[in-house]
Amino acid sequence: MLGAGINGLATAYSLLKQGVTNLAVLEQFPMGHGQGSSHGRSRITRSTYSTSKYVELMQVVHGRLWPAWEAAAGQPLLHKNPGIFFGPGIGRYQESLRDVPEVTVEEITDEEARLRFPPFLFPDSPRVLVDHTCAVVAADRTMRFLTEQLRDHIMDNCQVQLIDPGPQIFLDTTRGPMECERLVITAGPWTSRLVPRLKANLRPAHQDVGYFEIEASAQVGDFPVWVYAGEQADDSFYGLPEFERPGVKLARHRTGPHGDDPDRPIGEVLPEEAAADLQAFVQRQWSGTARLVGYDACIYTNTCTEDFILDHLPEDPRIVVGAGFSGHGFKFAPLTGQVLAELAIFGRTSLPEFERHRAAFAFYSAACW
Secondary structure, eight states: OOOOOOOHHHHHHHHHHHTTOOOOOOOOOOOOSSSSSSSSSSEEEEESSSSSSHHHHHHHHHIIIIHHHEEEHSSOOEOOEEEEETTTTTHHHHHHTTSTTSSOEEEEEEHHHHHHHHTTTTTTOOOEEEEEEEEEEHHHHHHHHHHTTTTTEESSSEEEEEEEEESSSSETTTTEEEEESEEEEEOGGHHHHHHHTTTOOOOEEEEEEEEESSSSSOBBTTTOOEEESSSSSSSSSSEEEEOSSSSSSEEOOOOOOOOOTTOOOOOOOOHHHHHHHHHHHHHHHBBOOEEEEEEEEEEEEETTTTTOOOEETTTEEEEEEEEETTTTGGHHHHHHHHHHHHHHHHOOOOOOHHTTTTTGGGGGOOOOO
């Protein structure tokens, strides 16, 4: 395994559960670092998506896979919480939800939404979707659970400098040469450095996340997880209630062909331009005041469709790649981990729900930016 973010750890954990013990997880940074996409206290899980395949797959994730992880961890990893989806672009969600009618999402008026979800104003959303499958993911606790399960297999501070797919797959690393029979690459925004053919398909995009103190109750159960869907995909925002750190979480969902450097320096405070952007959103969409109390940064690895790549390398079926999670991969980790593990072992998965849509996640389906 190359990369010990959420999808790398999920894959390694699935391999262990299937009896693979001769396993190494290589991570170029110290465990717990903040350079990638898997740190931080919380994430959203939801069923509301703009394409029905993700709506269908989330029913598997919510119904079977996250509960299995929680049972193994001996603690809740998902904290049920209402979720709201609003803005001029929610039509793209409404259509896909109609294709999966068993999902419990209701549609209400903006007037009812203002009564149920202060401090939101909904000035440009006459209809609001309420997703009752939503939850706050305890992201940091999930990472610590997986890290503990894999403690004998993780090698951090181990950067891979060369992959040579000979009779045995040879890896030149900063901790010496290694050989393996199977290789799974889940290296986030560094993936295209290891798999150059993906440079045209993957674009890293830096994300600035603010934490705000608000006048309304901000706790799980009182304050929703939410997504604001603008008319254009790059005009979307999201947020979560206060969870294991002060302040509600608020960020722009920054997609597009940015091509940011994953080794970028990360400052200690929210940059002025990002702060102004988030404050302008607050002034348009919320009542009351919001005071900035914290900052975090992460990075997306975007595909132009925001679809994942979960497939063998076309030229070498011994190498499997999980990439392009586009800012919405954490919630899928129990599924993508099982998918990548089974592709590495068997060349196919035991999940009919995934196999039905497998072509959408193949290398040949990944469009160029």
